[in-house]
Amino acid sequence: MRLLLALALVAATSVGPGCIRNSARRGIEPTWMELDPATFEVGETTRADVLDTVGVPSQVLALEEGTALYYLLERSRADGLILLLYNQRVESSYFDRAIFFFDGAGVLTEFSVSEGAGAR
């Protein structure tokens, strides 16, 4: 009986349950989320204004006439539960994005920014 108790004690202390949590961020710091969307005005704001305000983009796309600037931040988070017989891990990746379209003269034609942390 003592051996059984000893085994149970060892099992409880050395191979007991555990949990995992980690998070990571990758990409451009989302300064656009701190700005009022009214900062950007279609037909008025220029490409230089956006670059000055938001910074260097993740991606620049050359359009037939004009350009697009694309900003991206990935937030990933993983939560794990380790029980001896059952283990679970949930990993989520959410993105904060901003996109700006400019005409050939470099003037803003359309734009969209994600709102709130991890918004689409």
Place this chain on the structure above:
Amino acid sequence: MIRGLLLPMAAALSAACSVVELRIDRDLDLTLCESFTEGEASLGDVLASLGPPVEFGSRGGEIALLYESVRLKESQLGLSLGAVVRPDAGDYFKFSYGSSGTRRKAVLFLFREDHVLETVDTLQFEEPFGRSGSIQVIVTVDEVVGMGGLRATPDAFVDARELLNSIQWSQNSAHGALVELRGARNRMGQHAMDPSWDEADPN
């Protein structure tokens, strides 16, 4: 009595199951996506309603926006046969079984040169991604079902490294030139001449 308990305890401790879930982007509301009228809605309307897209591309003045959400679930069962047969045999034999499935939603918008919506199409499906079993004679921990394609790095994070890739890969994946679902197979369509993922994708 103690010996009688040891065997069931060893059997119980030698088996375990794991569930791994992967969620990429927030769940997509397809009814909202289908509410846009072709020939009327503008690029600005879609952006204002759905936010920035997951991927976008441009060809000859036309613009494509892709929105996508992915849910993937993988289940694994492991059993150390050696410990069940003989508690002192250790983990010389291990049986593993795993399966995974996906639930995916995607919407593709195509806009004309004047940024008016030409067409919108939605995709929603659930599919078993694969299942696999193995018996190992040594103890290893590995992914049972390959999910590398779905975990690919967004194009926006692939910058100058593309210059080091083979010319076919660089031409096809160059910024914004190609809009495709996560995990799309290579060696088909625009990727017909690509080397395999393992050979060419540095991510």
